Amino acid sequence: MTHAPEHAPRMAQAALRDRLAPLIPFALVPLLVVAGLIAIPSTSSWLTLTVSGLAMGMMIFIMASGMTLVFGLMDVINFGHGVFISVGAFIGITVLLMLGHMTQAPSLLLNLTAMLVAVIAAMLATGALGWAFERVIVKPVYGAHLKQILVTMGGLIVVEQLIIVLWGPEEIFLTRPEALKGAVTFWGAAVEKYRLVAVGLGLVLFLAMRHVLRHTKVGLIVRAGVENGEMVEALGYRLRLVFVGVFIAGSALAGLGGVLWGLYQEVITAHMGQQIMVLIFIVVIIGGLGSVEGCFIGALLVGLMQNYVAFLEPKLALISNIGLMVAILMWRPQGMIPVVKAK
Amino acid sequence: MSDPILTLAGVHTNIAQYHILQGVDLVVPRAQVTMLLGRNGVGKTTTLRTVMGHWRASGGTITLDGMDITQLPTSAIARMGVGYVPENMGIFSDLTVEENMVLAACRGKPDPARLDWLFTVFPPLKTFWRGQAGTLSGGQKQMLSIARAMIEERRLYLIDEPTKGLAPAIIATMARALRELKDQGSSLLLVEQNFAVARALGDAAVVMDDGRVIWAGEMAELARDAGLQERLMGLNVQAEG
Numbered sequence A: 001m002t003h004a005p006e007h008a009p010r011m012a013q014a015a016l017r018d019r020l021a022p023l024i025p026f027a028l029v030p031l032l033v034v035a036g037l038i039a040i041p042s043t044s045s046w047l048t049l050t051v052s053g054l055a056m057g058m059m060i061f062i063m064a065s066g067m068t069l070v071f072g073l074m075d076v077i078n079f080g081h082g083v084f085i086s087v088g089a090f091i092g093i094t095v096l097l098m099l100g101h102m103t104q105a106p107s108l109l110l111n112l113t114a115m116l117v118a119v120i121a122a123m124l125a126t127g128a129l130g131w132a133f134e135r136v137i138v139k140p141v142y143g144a145h146l147k148q149i150l151v152t153m154g155g156l157i158v159v160e161q162l163i164i165v166l167w168g169p170e171e172i173f174l175t176r177p178e179a180l181k182g183a184v185t186f187w188g189a190a191v192e193k194y195r196l197v198a199v200g201l202g203l204v205l206f207l208a209m210r211h212v213l214r215h216t217k218v219g220l221i222v223r224a225g226v227e228n229g230e231m232v233e234a235l236g237y238r239l240r241l242v243f244v245g246v247f248i249a250g251s252a253l254a255g256l257g258g259v260l261w262g263l264y265q266e267v268i269t270a271h272m273g274q275q276i277m278v279l280i281f282i283v284v285i286i287g288g289l290g291s292v293e294g295c296f297i298g299a300l301l302v303g304l305m306q307n308y309v310a311f312l313e314p315k316l317a318l319i320s321n322i323g324l325m326v327a328i329l330m331w332r333p334q335g336m337i338p339v340v341k342a343k
Numbered sequence B: 001m002s003d004p005i006l007t008l009a010g011v012h013t014n015i016a017q018y019h020i021l022q023g024v025d026l027v028v029p030r031a032q033v034t035m036l037l038g039r040n041g042v043g044k045t046t047t048l049r050t051v052m053g054h055w056r057a058s059g060g061t062i063t064l065d066g067m068d069i070t071q072l073p074t075s076a077i078a079r080m081g082v083g084y085v086p087e088n089m090g091i092f093s094d095l096t097v098e099e100n101m102v103l104a105a106c107r108g109k110p111d112p113a114r115l116d117w118l119f120t121v122f123p124p125l126k127t128f129w130r131g132q133a134g135t136l137s138g139g140q141k142q143m144l145s146i147a148r149a150m151i152e153e154r155r156l157y158l159i160d161e162p163t164k165g166l167a168p169a170i171i172a173t174m175a176r177a178l179r180e181l182k183d184q185g186s187s188l189l190l191v192e193q194n195f196a197v198a199r200a201l202g203d204a205a206v207v208m209d210d211g212r213v214i215w216a217g218e219m220a221e222l223a224r225d226a227g228l229q230e231r232l233m234g235l236n237v238q239a240e241g
Helices: A016-039 A043-074 A082-098 A108-141 A145-167 A193-215 A217-234 A239-265 A272-287 A292-312 A314-331 B044-052 B074-079 B097-104 B112-121 B123-127 B138-150 B168-183 B195-201 B219-224 B226-233
Strands: A183-186 A189-192 B004-015 B018-029 B033-037 B059-064 B082-085 B156-160 B187-191 B204-209 B212-218
Touching: A016 A043, A016 A292, A043 A189, A043 A193, A043 A217, A043 A239, A043 A272, A043 A292, A082 A108, A082 A145, A082 A239, A082 A272, A108 A145, A108 A239, A145 A272, A183 A193, A189 A193, A193 A217, A193 A239, A193 A292, A217 A239, A217 B074, A217 B097, A239 A272, A272 A292, A272 A314, A292 A314, B004 B044, B004 B187, B018 B033, B018 B044, B018 B059, B018 B187, B018 B204, B033 B044, B033 B195, B044 B074, B044 B082, B044 B156, B044 B187, B074 B082, B082 B138, B097 B138, B112 B123, B112 B138, B112 B168, B123 B138, B138 B156, B138 B168, B168 B187, B168 B195, B195 B219, B204 B219, B204 B226, B212 B219, B212 B226, B219 B226
Parallel strands: B018 B212, B033 B187, B033 B204, B082 B156, B156 B187
Antiparallel strands: A183 A189, B004 B018, B004 B059, B204 B212
């Protein structure tokens, strides 16, 4: 056997096309915004629609991010994810209604405090519900996709009925806190304050999530677990515990998304989570199952597409996102930012 | 033979309808390199995966330093000081080389002195420290997978085909690294198809066929006896080099 020569490895420069390919998904949102600017005749309408689309996209991202990680980590298809959105909305809005004296006061501080209390209550409740949901419903059906679909759908129906028992079958209409009502004007375009808050909050949450995933050991375990859970366990980590933690965090985020979505729509129903699941599935699939960044880009694309098309051609609004999904899957069948699975 | 660090007694493993391991009896001596040999498909990889708990043994017992680990979860076995390098290397392609190494140090941060030693053993790891692991060459990935197992001191290493598909120069680097591990007092169980490598590294050898151990003894004894090799593994040693 010979001694190894000294290594002098050099990184070969990849072709420009190969280097640009991973960046293309990140360019899609700006491209869609520019396309909207060209297609929409009025700049003020375009600005209003863009902020609205971004706000919608951010809220969908908050609701969908937990689901994509749950799928990526343990191959669990949770059709019951929508219940966390509904429960979060009902808990949060109930708290806001109880704090009516704070939400209706003309004080930004009081309004935001009330919202914070509502959001914390919703996240705690949905986090706890997520823990119970994982223990009772998801755990017995690991590795069995068909059973997961059936049993999580069953769980969704049961919890929705419980909401109806507790809050009644009627829709609950609500008004936003005083400080978040109305609009601000930019270059002649009226932009709702609440939408700006939703954009800001979504962006902060995305950056926080990205920071945790990229710069903490827990984040490393999650990212590695999405790619090859078996190897993560062979390194000494209890992936099941990590998964339960991610499931709880994902449920809590869905609860937060539910509060935001309820305030965005100004009405909540027991079925609201189920209804928005269609958009969430589209986002998770086009983003690439298990990819948080893909989920973020997908959510923004869906939000913008829905708003632009609804303005330009209202009849096409319902199918615009299905068309978006078809186009992206024809281009990248594994989604925009596919996660390499080594299982 | 020195006292065993790992013992498999009558281990059976079933995967779906297949009965892969059919009563494996195997002893890995402490502070030695044991080569697990045999033709393709005889159960070598399944043996390592069963020891690691990736596939649950359906019968028999596996003991590590006298403790029964047959039913322990994979993470608990790893935390007992078992380093595992799978056949497909198990590299996290989306993570950087640095992140792969940090993750592998499950007791805390990587020890800087040990890291420096690993850089001397596997220089490309330092060169590509911040590069994405998925962009490494096959040999570099194999270095990373073994370095990852070595980032913390382990009492036993299970390594599945460390030289598979590698150039001779890289194989020599691997062999040197594995020898250093042995010199530090670690025990190794290596699955190896390259008989020349097995002969150069191994202290003991175990040959499997059809889900069972059919021969166990000193590597030197097996290396000397061409007839035995041909009978056990169908090897033509001259052709193997």
